[in-house]
Amino acid sequence: MKAPSTIFYALLGLGSLAGLALGLASAGTHGLLFALFTILVVGGSLMCVFEPSVVRSAFCLVGTFGGTAGLFLLLGADFLAMSQLLIYVGGILALLLFGVMLTPPDLSERRLPRVLGGLAAVGVIVAFFVGKVAGVARWVQTPQLKAPVSRTEEIGVGFLAANEYMIAFELAAVVLTVALVAAVYIARRRKEDLTENEDRPSEPFAAQVSQVSQAHAESH
Amino acid sequence: MALSAYIAVSAVLFALGIVCIVTRRNIIYVLMGIEMILNAANINFVAFARFNGDGLDGQMMAIFVIILAAAEAAVALAIVLNVFHLFETVKPSEVDLMRD
Amino acid sequence: MEILQFDPATDFKLLLAAPLIPLLGYVIQICFGKFLPRKGDWLLTGGMFATMCITVYMLAKAIYAAYRGEPFQHHSGDEIGLAFHWLYSSEEAAGGTTNVVAAIFYDSLGAAMLAVVGVVSFFVHLFSTGYMKGDKRYHIFFANISLFTFAMLGLVLSDNILFLFIFWELMGLMSYLLIGHFSHDPGSGFHRWATWACKKAFMTTRIGDVCLLIGMLMFYREFHTFRFTELWEAAKNTVAANGGVFPAWMTVAGLFVFGGTVGKSAQFPLHVWLPDAMAGPTPVSAMIHAATMVAAGVFLLGRTYPLMSPDALTVITVVGATTAIFAATIGMTSWDLKAVLAYSTVSQLGFMVAAVGLGNVTAGMFHMVTHAFFKACLFLSAGSVIHGCHHEQDMRMMGGLRKKMPITFACTLACTLAISGMPLFSGFYSKDMILAAGFERVLGHFNGWSLYALLALSCAAMITAFYMFRLIWLTFFGEYRGSMERHMYTDMLVAHGRGGHLVYHDALGRLHAPKDEPLSADDGHHGHGGHDHGGHGHDAHGHAEKAAHGHDSGHHGHDSGHHGHDSGHHGHDAGHAGHGAMDSHAGSHGHHDHAVVPHESPINMTLGLIVLALLGVFGGHFWLAQGDPLVHHSKPWFVKLASWDRLYGPTVGEWASRQPVGEEARAHMEHVAHQSHSYALYVSLAVLTLGFLASWFLYVRRRDLPGKIARNLGLVYETVRNKYYVDEFIQRTFIAGSFALARILSWVDKYVVDGLVLAIGRLGKAIGGFSAWFDRTFVDGAVNGVGALSQAFGGVTRLIQTGRIQQYAAFAVAGGLLAAVWLIML
Structure with missing residues (x-):
């Protein structure tokens, strides 16, 4: 158990250093920052995939989300970056941690060969695509980047002006409301479940289902 | 940095999200993978808007995606809890009622 | 006298209102009559009063025009465009041969007829409010009589023979309903007779109706029109083109049209329904005999006179004259008040028809x-x-x-x-x-x-x-x-005779059984069967048999000197069993207290x-x-x-x-x-x-x-008394004939048609058996093969249907990647 993770982290550290150097070399400070955030994003997700512990995986995602926010900053989307930090790191990640805490830990679920195989396959495919796309696609790139639109007022106006994104804004509001209600509805403990649990040890639903399906199979 | 660098990062992130969903045997990981994929999409939106777009479209799309992600996370977590309550497990491979 | 000038703009609307008022009344009465005060009779009678006023007012205009020597023939379609376009093909073909357009045709004859109908109908309505009092179906009676009037008014106002025919048929239906008015009321004692009589009336007139339809269509085929005015013109032109001689087909067609009159106006062979129409309430009889039903036939004859060839007119004359003398002789021998009047009507209708046949339409219509x-x-x-x-x-x-x-x-x-x-x-x-x-x-x-x-x-x-x-x-x-009792009057009449008791009784007694069931109720009640010839096997006929026997024993007793009438009573009672049917009061006050004093109405x-x-x-x-x-x-x-x-x-x-x-x-x-x-x-x-x-x-x-004469005439009297046995003749020939035909057809149906059907059925069964075998062997095999194949295929696909979300996600990604590869590489 120890050896694979040591190798993994070693490779990860080396790769990060190389990336930082490459970034600094290619585009100066900007390149360095880009390399830093990329390392956060890719490294965080790699660790998330690789880590056996759910809790640690969840914390690794902090890097991914934070790195994404950094990339947003580099792209001139300041408001979006802050929103990303607030919502993902402050909200979604907290939710995930709640989920982790409310479910039993299972340290044996990670199958290393499977993960590595998946990584390898994905790596090949991505490499192929990146190389291919980078080589083939001609990105029409504005020679002079316009001043980025990132001021909060502009985004607010964009949301509230009738001819721009108001529909999307309202739709988002509706979606959030529905989702909130739905989440509460789905997650609530039913009264009968509670009483049932108190009265007698109820047979797990899965067991019932397996019985039923067995009977079904036998009848075939 | 050039647009292709952002796209490459996005692609890698997306791929790792897929790997996370497919390889790990815990529903929480599925959720995490979905979040990664959404993040990858967001990076693409913003990058394309920055380099090739006009106005706020990309950012608005990203904000919308973030909102959806938040909603999805809440609902999905509720579902996870329900699944755990019903099946006494969080392994997607064992929640296989859809078979047959 | 401006007011008596015919003004097309308003007067056609008045004329249209005349039949529509009773129709509206009918609708209201049928729907709500039961709930109206006095069961709605005031409504219909009031409506009829309005109609009467209109018709009389319009007749005054016609008379005024005649007085001033002005022509008086008005057609609403030509004058103000008031016409109902029925079966109307297109705008170009307006007035063409295929179009049937109905409008109001108002001429002198129509005016007179309309006024007659309006006046008589109103007074019949008024009379009915008294006469029908207490009837169970009072409101229905008023509704029906109103629609009857509507039909007759519409018939008179029709400008073409097709619409005349439609109203004609409607009138036939209403006569059926009205003659059969008591058939829904078993308590009245009339109901069996009424049921039978209304059927008889309907079926008999139907023969004439079919004739009329045939004749009408024959004329249409040649002249391409239904309109009276055009028919007349066409007849005139055709005859002129034919050298002043009527073509033979016109004689035939004219006779067919006259067949309608024979049925509706109760002319000789088809007159049998009219006396039995007495089964209806008396106001209905008044209506049928005076204004509506029978008048329609004569009216039709008046309308179609120019279409009749001289040969046809000869037939019409003979039929009319025969009917006149024939019915009059029957009327002479009836004891029933209404029967006398009924035969009188038949006789007078014969006068009218004969008048038309003799070439004096005016006289015929005038008599009508x-x-x-x-x-x-x-x-x-x-x-x-x-x-x-x-x-x-x-x-x-x-x-x-x-x-x-x-x-x-x-x-x-x-x-x-x-x-x-x-x-x-x-x-x-x-x-x-x-x-x-x-x-x-x-x-x-x-x-x-x-x-x-x-x-x-x-x-x-x-x-x-x-x-x-x-x-x-x-x-x-x-x-x-x-x-008194019936036979007492008979005795009283006889008492003056010289020693003719037994003979007279024999003469009368034989006739007495039918006569005691008087002359009407019996005929209707017991069907056509000859009253004095036993053994027709009618179950109802048993009554007449009993009656006759009872009476026989009655006068035998009389003969042997029992003047106390005891046995006579007995016989009379037996005879009365049939009579009770028509006397609705018989049940209430019995036979012996007819002493109720008659009173003025x-x-x-x-x-x-x-x-x-x-x-x-x-x-x-x-x-x-x-x-x-x-x-x-x-x-x-x-x-x-x-x-x-x-x-x-x-x-x-x-x-x-x-x-x-x-x-x-x-x-x-x-x-x-x-x-x-x-x-x-x-x-x-x-x-x-x-x-x-x-x-x-x-x-x-x-x-x-009278008794002596009747005795001396013997068979002649008997024949007349039994209405020349026309009913019996029809019974034995046409009705029995149609029954025989029905039996033959039934036999054919049972053995030939059914046999054929059965054979076809067997063939079908055999084919079905073969088909079933084929089905089991080949079709089922094919179906099972397909099933097995898909099962095998399912077994294979089942391998990847694991139900695992992650696997599905992996498949989805793989598919997406493949799509991407395809997009990028190609």
Whole structure:
């Protein structure tokens, strides 16, 4: 158990250093920052995939989300970056941690060969695509980047002006409301479940289902 | 940095999200993978808007995606809890009622 | 006199309202009649009053136009475009051959007819409010009678023969419903007779209706039109093109059309339904006999006269004259008050038809109008008498009613004088004209048939006077016999005879069984079966058998000297079992207390009598002419109103009158006409006197004589008494024939058709067996093969259907990647 993770982290550290150097070399400070955030994003997700512990995986995602926010900053989307930090790191990640805490830990679920195989396959495919796309696609790139639109007022106006994104804004509001209600509805403990649990040890639903399906199979 | 660098990062992130969903045997990981994929999409939106777009479209799309992600996370977590309550497990491979 | 000018703009709407008011009344009455106060009779009677006012007002316009010598033929479609486009193909083809357009046609004849219908219908409605009081289906009765009126009004106003036919059929239906009015009321005692009679009426007239339809379509096929005016023109042109001779097909078609009249107006072979129509309530009889049903047939004849060829007219003459004499003789022997009137109607209809056949349409139509008044009055009087005598219809149970029912008596007497042809009464003028037409024929262009018609009509006129006065004597004079038993009157009549007890009884007794079930109820009740010939196997006939036997034993007892009538009573009671059916009060007060005093009817019933009697008296007068009535140059009002050019328009009218061309011939004809009018006057006066004196002598002076005569005539009397066995003839030939045919067809159906069907069925079964085997072997095999194949395929695909979300996600990604590869690489 120890050896694979040591190798993994070693490779990860080396790769990060190389990336930082490459970034600094290619585009100066900007390149360095880009390399830093990329390392956060890719490294965080790699660790998330690789880590056996759910809790640690969840914390690794902090890097991914934070790195994404950094990339947003580099792209001139300041408001979006802050929103990303607030919502993902402050909200979604907290939710995930709640989920982790409310479910039993299972340290044996990670199958290393499977993960590595998946990584390898994905790596090949991505490499192929990146190389291919980078080589083939001609990105029409504005020679002079316009001043980025990132001021909060502009985004607010964009949301509230009738001819721009108001529909999307309202739709988002509706979606959030529905989702909130739905989440509460789905997650609530039913009264009968509670009483049932108190009265007698109820047979797990899965067991019932397996019985039923067995009977079904036998009848075939 | 050039647009292709952002796209490459996005692609890698997306791929790792897929790997996370497919390889790990815990529903929480599925959720995490979905979040990664959404993040990858967001990076693409913003990058394309920055380099090739006009106005706020990309950012608005990203904000919308973030909102959806938040909603999805809440609902999905509720579902996870329900699944755990019903099946006494969080392994997607064992929640296989859809078979047959 | 602006107000009497015909104004198309408003008057057509009034004319349209005339039939629509009863129709609306019908709808309201059918839907809500039950819930209205007094069951809605005031509504319909009020509506009919409005209709009557309209029709009379419009008739006044027609008369005014005739007085001023203006033409009077109005067509709403031509004048104000008020027309109903039915079966209307296209705009270009307007007025073309395939279009049926209905509009209002209002001419002098229609005006007179319309007014007659309006007046008679109103008074019948009014009369019914008294007569039908307490009836179970009072509101239905009013609804039906209203729709009946609507049908007749629509028929009169139709401008084409097709719509006339539609209303004609509607009238047939309504007559069915009204004659069968009591068939829904088992308590009335009439219901079996009514059920049977309404069917008989409907089926009998149906024969005529089919004939009319055939004739109508024959004319349509040649002339491509249904409109009367166009038909007349076309007939005239066709005959002119044919060299002044009617083509043979027109004779045939005309006779078919006349078939409709024969059915509806109860002419000779098909007259059997009309006497049985008495099964309906008396107001309905008044309606049918006067204004609506039977008048429709004569009206049709008036409308289609120009289409009739001389040969067809000869047939019409013969049929009419035969009917006249034939029905009159039957009427002479009836004991039933309504039956006498019914046969009188048949006889008078024969007069009208014969008049048309003799070429004097005006006379026929005139007689129809005058007859409508006095016959309606007579029937309503009969209703009043029956009502007053508590639904007794047998004249032997009446007598002496003139003091108890003075108004009814006065009205009946007036109308009897009218129908008998008393000078200055309306019937005189019309009947005189008919006889004159007969003389004109005989003196002008003689042929045997017209001589026969003349003789028959003269005899019929005499017999009419005879039986009408007989009715008067029996009903209103002498002593009231309602408290006696039937046979007592028989005895009383017989008592004056010299020693003829047994023989008389034999003569009468044999006839008595049918006669005791009087003359009507029995006929209807027991079907066609000959009353005195036993063993027809009718279950109802058992009654008649019993009755006859009972009576036999009755007079045997009589014979052996038991004058206490005990056994006679017995016999009478048995005979009465059948009679009870028609006497709705029989159950309540038994046979022995007929001593209920007859009373005069209330005002709502007598009012109609008075008005109709006045019309019957004055309806034929010289309203439009000055001078002495007996001078031939002045003419009754109707003759001016319905002269040839007014009936059919100037051109067709001139042609249809079939007057000879040339001065000399014309002068000759005028001379003949003059002469024949004189002869007719003498003849009609003579026959009236003869008939009157005969009836007076037989039923007042020497009351023993009728029995003697009946005895001496024996078989002849019996034959007449049984209505010449026409019913029996029809029963034995047509009805039995159709039953036999039905049996043959049933046999064919059972053995031939069913056998064929069975064989086909067996064949089908065999094929089915083969098909089943084929199905099991091949089709099922194929189906099972497909099933097995898909099962195998499912087994394979099942391997990847693991139900695991992650696997599915992996597949999805793989698919997406493949798509991306394809997009990028190609």
